[in-house]
Amino acid sequence: MSQASASPEAVRAVDLRKSYGDRVAVDGIDFTVPTGSCFGFLGPNGAGKTTTMRMIYGLSSPGGGELEVLGGNIVTERRQVKARIGVVAQETNLDGELTLSEGLAQQASYFGIDRSDAKAKAQELLEFALLADRADEKPRQLSGGMKRRLLIARSLVADPDLIVLDEPTTGLDPQARLAVWDSLERLKQRGVTLVITTHYMDEAERLCDRLVIMDEGRIVADGRPSELIAETVGAEVLELRPLPECDEEGLIDSLSDGSITGIERGPATILIFSGDAEAVLSRHDHDRFPLESALARRATLEDVFLKLTGRSLRE
Amino acid sequence: MLPEPRFAFAVWRRNAKVFSKLWKGALLPTFLDPLFYLIALGFGLGTYIASLDGVPYRDFLAPGLIASAALWAASFETTYNVYMRMNEDRLYDAVLATPVEVQDLAAGDIIWGATRAMVYGSVFAIVVAAFGLISSPWAILIPPFVFIGGLCFAVIGYAFTSLVGRIDFYSYYFTLGVTPMFLFSGIFFPFTDLPDWVEVVAWFSPLYHLVEITRGLATGPEALQIALHACWLVVVSLILFPIPVRALRRRLLA
Numbered sequence: 031m032s033q034a035s036a037s038p039e040a041v042r043a044v045d046l047r048k049s050y051g052d053r054v055a056v057d058g059i060d061f062t063v064p065t066g067s068c069f070g071f072l073g074p075n076g077a078g079k080t081t082t083m084r085m086i087y088g089l090s091s092p093g094g095g096e097l098e099v100l101g102g103n104i105v106t107e108r109r110q111v112k113a114r115i116g117v118v119a120q121e122t123n124l125d126g127e128l129t130l131s132e133g134l135a136q137q138a139s140y141f142g143i144d145r146s147d148a149k150a151k152a153q154e155l156l157e158f159a160l161l162a163d164r165a166d167e168k169p170r171q172l173s174g175g176m177k178r179r180l181l182i183a184r185s186l187v188a189d190p191d192l193i194v195l196d197e198p199t200t201g202l203d204p205q206a207r208l209a210v211w212d213s214l215e216r217l218k219q220r221g222v223t224l225v226i227t228t229h230y231m232d233e234a235e236r237l238c239d240r241l242v243i244m245d246e247g248r249i250v251a252d253g254r255p256s257e258l259i260a261e262t263v264g265a266e267v268l269e270l271r272p273l274p275e276c277d278e279e280g281l282i283d284s285l286s287d288g289s290i291t292g293i294e295r296g297p298a299t300i301l302i303f304s305g306d307a308e309a310v311l312s313r314h315d316h317d318r319f320p321l322e323s324a325l326a327r328r329a330t331l332e333d334v335f336l337k338l339t340g341r342s343l344r345e
Numbered sequence: 346m347l348p349e350p351r352f353a354f355a356v357w358r359r360n361a362k363v364f365s366k367l368w369k370g371a372l373l374p375t376f377l378d379p380l381f382y383l384i385a386l387g388f389g390l391g392t393y394i395a396s397l398d399g400v401p402y403r404d405f406l407a408p409g410l411i412a413s414a415a416l417w418a419a420s421f422e423t424t425y426n427v428y429m430r431m432n433e434d435r436l437y438d439a440v441l442a443t444p445v446e447v448q449d450l451a452a453g454d455i456i457w458g459a460t461r462a463m464v465y466g467s468v469f470a471i472v473v474a475a476f477g478l479i480s481s482p483w484a485i486l487i488p489p490f491v492f493i494g495g496l497c498f499a500v501i502g503y504a505f506t507s508l509v510g511r512i513d514f515y516s517y518y519f520t521l522g523v524t525p526m527f528l529f530s531g532i533f534f535p536f537t538d539l540p541d542w543v544e545v546v547a548w549f550s551p552l553y554h555l556v557e558i559t560r561g562l563a564t565g566p567e568a569l570q571i572a573l574h575a576c577w578l579v580v581v582s583l584i585l586f587p588i589p590v591r592a593l594r595r596r597l598l599a
Binding site: 050087088089090091108109112113115117119121123124125126127128132136137139140141142188 | 351352355356358359362363366434435436438439440441442443444445446597598599
């Protein structure tokens with residue numbers, strides 16, 4: 031696999047914008063992806079993640095601001111920059127008429143790699159994707175997880191310095207997700223820079239060194255996953271399910287003190303963020319405020335996400 | 346705006362590879378079509394027509410059908426087939442994320458359309474020869490000229506596909522574009538005894554120029570005329586090429 035690019039920054043965006051007609055998809059975002067890291071974009075549907083990815087890999091031209099990818103300008107130096115990027119788009123856009131090995135060799139030819147090298151590369155990538163025994167099959171004969179692994183393998187055909195993955199595990203079963211994560215971790219170890227979007231918080235926590243949370247075209251938080259959790263919601267969460275007769279306002283008042291960093295109320299649950307959830311729970315009076323259940327747990331990115339982007343459904 | 350040959354070739358080769366797997370099934374219908382016309386009109390109707398300008402009707406008709414085989418092949422390829430690759434299979438998005446650019450993709454697909462036209466035209470030329478309807482050894486030059494005509498048909502079909510995003514409208518292209526061109530480009534009747542304006546109108550049809558070329562080569566060529574018709578096809582193809590490239594940039598790189 032290739033050397034990491036010489037520049038310390040794989041992607042740098044300053045006040046990056048994009049609108050489609052009146053609809054603002056990306057509304058002035060700044061971020062820097064360090065070379066060799068895994069950088070995540072989280073956010074609800076319609077937050078502007080995919081538009082940002084498409085701008086990074088050159089399928090969409092920035093509407094404003096600056097965007098530097100691998101030290102080059104993705105608008106004026108398209109071919110040179112694109113030659114060093116691998117892309118795993120959100121939709122499965124495999125070439126259905128070609129067998130797996132033909133498809134990978136064909137992908138190599140789109141990068142100007144000559145035929146004999148392309149065949150060797152295809153073999154190597156099939157092994158990487160754990161699909162060497164399916165070389166002569168067509169993509170439609172593969173399961174969803176295999177198709178994803180093949181798409182990731184395809185993105186590696188020209189030894190990219192940067193790989194952009196838009197929702198690499200959406201729709202996969204747990205085993206298939208693990209296999210995809212395993213592939214991505216192997217790439218990280220080789221020093222390839224990864225940029226991924228996801229709305230799975232466990233995925234982001236596991237893979238991403240840094241991440242941003244986007245909502246309505248803006249970045250609403252950024253940092254390391256652990257920092258984001260600590261800063262936004264605190265280390266732990268107390269998750270309460272009050273019984274119908276419980277006075278919720280009184281319950282919250284009875285538990286509140288200086289150690290609480292935030293409270294989120296949903297239709298059936300109350301989340302109380304603090305440094306020590308057990309300590310908060312110990313103050314609870316079961317007779318005055320009856321609960322169906324109480325759970326003290328470690329705070330996750332999911333709590334951060336819901337706190338920052340709200341609970342209402344995004345369509 | 347200028348395509349880079351190696352990338353256009355990569356696109357072309359993908360299509361050739363797929364065609365090499367499917368050709369048996371794909372070749373037959375487009376090849377039977379002109380054959381039926383040849384039998385019905387050339388050998389059926391032609392029996393009741395003494396001769397045209399001293400040539401038996403079937404000898405007049407057959408070379409023109411070589412040109413129309415190319416027209417139909419290039420038109421189907423650059424409309425329905427390109428539509429599928431572009432919009433249904435999302436292959437264009439995948440390819441444009443590599444160093445291949447819109448102009449390479451357009452050039453590769455258009456040259457493939459012309460190649461396919463050449464294959465269909467050449468196969469039908471062999472059939473015409475087998476019926477004994479070719480009287481000049483110059484007919485051996487038909488394939489490369491059919492390729493040139495195919496380029497022009499392919500650019501036009503490709504431009505339509507790049508501008509029209511809905512497959513429901515594609516039948517208009519055939520009903521209002523390809524079919525009238527097929528009927529009024531001098532394949533079925535000569536323009537010699539018709540009012541002058543008919544030939545002037547026909548001059549704007551790319552198929553007319555290819556029909557003049559294939560008929561010329563099948564019966565003994567007038568080199569200058571053939572060269573002029575070929576020039577017309579090349580020049581028009583080059584003039585039209587930027588139209589789909591611009592349209593696709595707007596559509597695919599928005």
